[in-house]
Amino acid sequence: MRKFILFFVLINVLPVVIAGWYLYENIGGAESVDEVIENAPFGEFIYLDHNMIIANKDNMNNLHGIYKDLLIFINGIYISSDGKSFGIKMPLASTLKYVRIDNYTYYNGCVIKGNVQLEKPTSNDLITLIPQSFKDIVVYRKDSVIGGLIENNEIKYVWVFRKKKNINAKIIRTYLDNVKKHNPNLIDYSVIDYGDKVYVYLEYRGLSIELPNMNVIK
Incomplete structure (x- = not known):
């Protein structure tokens, strides 16, 4: 019986605990302006960090494809200069390199929605x-x-x-x-x-x- 309980914990509980710990450790905003620019998927952009997103979450409905209830899990949002594409910086974003989701792609650590040219910012x-x-x-x-x-x-x-x-x-x-x-x-x-x-x-x-x-x- 003990072996069964241990096996159950290892298979069902431990992965949830590990995932929860990973999210807890990785949810939050950038450390610096330099980090924001380093992680940017667009040459020119507007970036909203985690703190700004949470403070203005009631006004985020205009970003089609982002559910307001999931904003707590987002580290930051990049909006292209033309306003037609956005990139979401979030834990586990890199999984999109291996799992395709319609209308979304992965670039420079972000989940991207839209068709704007993807590029890192030039030095400024x-x-x-x-x-x-x-x-x-x-x-x-x-x-x-x-x-x-x-x-x-x-x-x-x-x-x-x-x-x-x-x-x-x-x-x-x-x-x-x-x-x-x-x-x-x-x-x-x-x-x-x-x-x-x-x-x-x-x-x-x-x-x-x-x-x-x-x-x-x-």
Whole structure:
């Protein structure tokens, strides 16, 4: 009888315990901005880390194919720059290298849905001005990078972009002065001229995603 019980535990219980332990150890967000970029499946993207996903899970219904009840198991979501494809970073994602699921594929540690070109991001010196802890939301473009951090029911952003002929620190400061007049959630901001770059710090009240309008610098 004892042998039967031991065999039952080994066959039925132990695998569940091991799987549970693996998920517990591997569920959670990235450690740094560098890790977010290293794991990205798209050249340009928006990334939502685990903390940001959970804080905004009621607004995730617009990502077709992602069930809200399963968001707790997702480490992060990459959205392509055109918004038509997304990549899910999650434990056991690599199983899709061996098991095919319709409309999904595997690339660079992510489960991919959509037909956008899959590629790793190219190196970008703008990222050196983004604090590594600002990885709860990352927007990665060739000439503009945003990093965001959830802290004490606020979201703090650092936005760094390359100067253009008609866009400089003074113009961005004037733009944000106007934004603050109409958006009470914008608590604080600062704009610093960094030679060929502009560094912007923004602090918003609440945990809703309020990204800077990147069209301002186009």
